[in-house]
Amino acid sequence: MDRELTAWALAAAQALLFIAAAPLLAGWLQRVKCHMQNRAAPTVWQPYRNLAKLLRKRMLLAENASWLFRAVPYIVFGAMLLAAAVVPLIAVRLPSAAIADVIVLVGFFALARFFTALAGLDIGTAFGGMGASREMMVAALAEPAMLMAVFTLSMTAATTNLSIATEYVLQSGLVLRPSFLFALLALAMVAVAESSRIPVDNPATHLELTMLHEAMILEYGGRHLALIEWASQIKLMIYSVLIVDFFFPWGIATGFSARALAVGAMAVAAKLMLLAVILVVWETVLAKMRLFRVPQFLGFAFMLSLLAMLTHVVLETGG
Amino acid sequence: MGIATLGLYSQAIILFAALALFTSFIMLAQARMMPLIFTFAWQGLLLAVVSVLVAIVSDHPHLYISAALTFTLKVVLIPWLLYRLSVQLNMQYDAEVIEHPTLLLLGGVALVIFSYYVAQSIVQLSGLATRNTIAVSIAIELLGMLLMCARKSAVAQVIGFMSMESGIFFAAVVSTYGMPLIVELGVAFDILVASILFGVFFFHLRDSFGSLDVVRFNRLSEANQPMPLRDAAGELSPGDHP
Numbered sequence: 001m002d003r004e005l006t007a008w009a010l011a012a013a014q015a016l017l018f019i020a021a022a023p024l025l026a027g028w029l030q031r032v033k034c035h036m037q038n039r040a041a042p043t044v045w046q047p048y049r050n051l052a053k054l055l056r057k058r059m060l061l062a063e064n065a066s067w068l069f070r071a072v073p074y075i076v077f078g079a080m081l082l083a084a085a086v087v088p089l090i091a092v093r094l095p096s097a098a099i100a101d102v103i104v105l106v107g108f109f110a111l112a113r114f115f116t117a118l119a120g121l122d123i124g125t126a127f128g129g130m131g132a133s134r135e136m137m138v139a140a141l142a143e144p145a146m147l148m149a150v151f152t153l154s155m156t157a158a159t160t161n162l163s164i165a166t167e168y169v170l171q172s173g174l175v176l177r178p179s180f181l182f183a184l185l186a187l188a189m190v191a192v193a194e195s196s197r198i199p200v201d202n203p204a205t206h207l208e209l210t211m212l213h214e215a216m217i218l219e220y221g222g223r224h225l226a227l228i229e230w231a232s233q234i235k236l237m238i239y240s241v242l243i244v245d246f247f248f249p250w251g252i253a254t255g256f257s258a259r260a261l262a263v264g265a266m267a268v269a270a271k272l273m274l275l276a277v278i279l280v281v282w283e284t285v286l287a288k289m290r291l292f293r294v295p296q297f298l299g300f301a302f303m304l305s306l307l308a309m310l311t312h313v314v315l316e317t318g319g
Numbered sequence: 320m321g322i323a324t325l326g327l328y329s330q331a332i333i334l335f336a337a338l339a340l341f342t343s344f345i346m347l348a349q350a351r352m353m354p355l356i357f358t359f360a361w362q363g364l365l366l367a368v369v370s371v372l373v374a375i376v377s378d379h380p381h382l383y384i385s386a387a388l389t390f391t392l393k394v395v396l397i398p399w400l401l402y403r404l405s406v407q408l409n410m411q412y413d414a415e416v417i418e419h420p421t422l423l424l425l426g427g428v429a430l431v432i433f434s435y436y437v438a439q440s441i442v443q444l445s446g447l448a449t450r451n452t453i454a455v456s457i458a459i460e461l462l463g464m465l466l467m468c469a470r471k472s473a474v475a476q477v478i479g480f481m482s483m484e485s486g487i488f489f490a491a492v493v494s495t496y497g498m499p500l501i502v503e504l505g506v507a508f509d510i511l512v513a514s515i516l517f518g519v520f521f522f523h524l525r526d527s528f529g530s531l532d533v534v535r536f537n538r539l540s541e542a543n544q545p546m547p548l549r550d551a552a553g554e555l556s557p558g559d560h561p
Contacts, residue, residue: 175322175330177334178338181334182337295421299421300348300424303425306428307340310428310431310432310435311337311455313435314451314454315333315336315337315452
């Protein structure tokens with residue numbers, strides 16, 4: 001009983017740490033990117049300051065905003081919070097991982113996206129509608145690719161539970177699986193598209209022709225905007241943690257001793273920092289692509305995940 | 320038997336075979352000429368590495384020779400010849416328009432599934448450690464054919480042809496640990512001669528048609544001239560030329 005209580009407390013602490021660390025990852029990303037582009041870099045705490053400023057600001061709502069528009073930030077943030085609780089950050093075997101498997105995780109993302117699109121349409125501005133339709137187009141193409149990549153991993157580990165799958169990869173040691181390589185590439189491409197980074201979307205722009213995600217949330221301000229921005233930072237963090245957990249799980253804690261947890265935290269921090277550097281290099285060498293090239297980009301991601309599944313079936317089993 | 324029970328070398332064979340399959344897909348998606356040639360060279364390199372690994376695993380030293388042959392021909396000589404040709408023909412920055420790129424890739428995936436289905440019966444009979452990669456080798460061959468069918472540029476078609484040959488070589492390595500050396504030498508020599516002949520043809524094609532786009536080859540050279548009189552044309556069956 002006591003042990004169970006500790007485990008739940010740890011799970012709650014991990015989820016809180018997850019959402020607390022998400023702006024830090026965004027800040028680190030911003031800082032590395034500025035260094036890369038020879039600009040003066042803000043501190044890594046800048047996203048926290050932005051969030052605090054937005055939380056303090058007075059709320060302004062559009063005249064024709066319905067209850068839906070006001071509810072959406074909380075729905076989006078809640079969905080991301082639940083999703084963050086499922087993903088193992090520093091330890092596996094936590095009880096919260098049994099709440100939902102990876103397919104439900106994709107469902108949480110879809111829920112958040114659906115309501116964001118509704119909010120974009122709710123105000124009735126042209127930008128909102130345009131952003132919603134674009135976001136839905138990207139989502140409809142990215143989701144199959146993500147699900148196929150995830151299915152490949154689930155087939156290898158024979159489970160869709162994130163924690164158990166991570167532990168399986170951890171215990172099987174170094175196995176050169178081509179399917180994992182392809183699934184990693186596909187998942188990375190989907191993550192780039194879904195967390196609205198270059199080359200699919202540019203999070204730093206407010207140009208009407210290039211906005212995807214920004215266009216939907218233009219009407220938001222104050223604490224609503226803070227919640228939505230925080231949620232998108234958490235989403236980026238979830239994708240990053242998924243990638244490092246599934247493919248490079250070494251260092252993650254399997255027991256609940258203080259030392260194992262410390263090692264797990266250090267390992268995941270180091271891996272995320274490295275991943276952010278890779279993402280920054282990727283964003284610096286690539287230019288944002290035209291909207292009509294996005295289907296091709298995501299089609300390639302889908303092909304990669306399909307190839308991952310095929311190589312798993314053809315090469316890694318049977319015989 | 321899962322992949323985890325195999326030794327590290329056998330795992331590496333499977334990994335590099337999958338990467339070679341992946342390069343075939345990149346070639347399908349790659350519209351620009353120079354990256355296409357480089358991807359072909361990468362595929363050759365991966366296949367050479369696979370042959371070396373198979374030689375280590377199966378203890379067949381003659382596979383080292385075929386790996387060396389693959390390396391010199393498909394990584395160095397043929398890409399270099401193609402590169403020089405495209406520089407001479409001033410088409411190194413050309414990019415062709417691929418129609419229905421996503422459909423083409425999905426067609427490639429369908430070919431992989433088909434070759435898996437075809438290879439099933441061979442895999443059940445074979446006892447080799449590399450038998451799972453037979454399907455991949457057939458897939459590389461079929462994808463080379465798809466590249467030849469889908470592309471309009473003559474250079475891309477030649478690369479598709481060479482890639483088919485790589486697939487056949489790969490199939491020989493993984494299904495029977497290589498063909499007899501004399502056959503391999505003969506095929507390698509043929510490929511070399513073919514690539515030189517293709518080079519000569521490219522120049523002739525460009526001189527006669529002004530382009531390497533094979534769609535234009537179907538057009539008759541008289542097509543732009545005024546139609547002949549009806550009574551003169553009526554006596555000819557289609558295909559006859561006055």
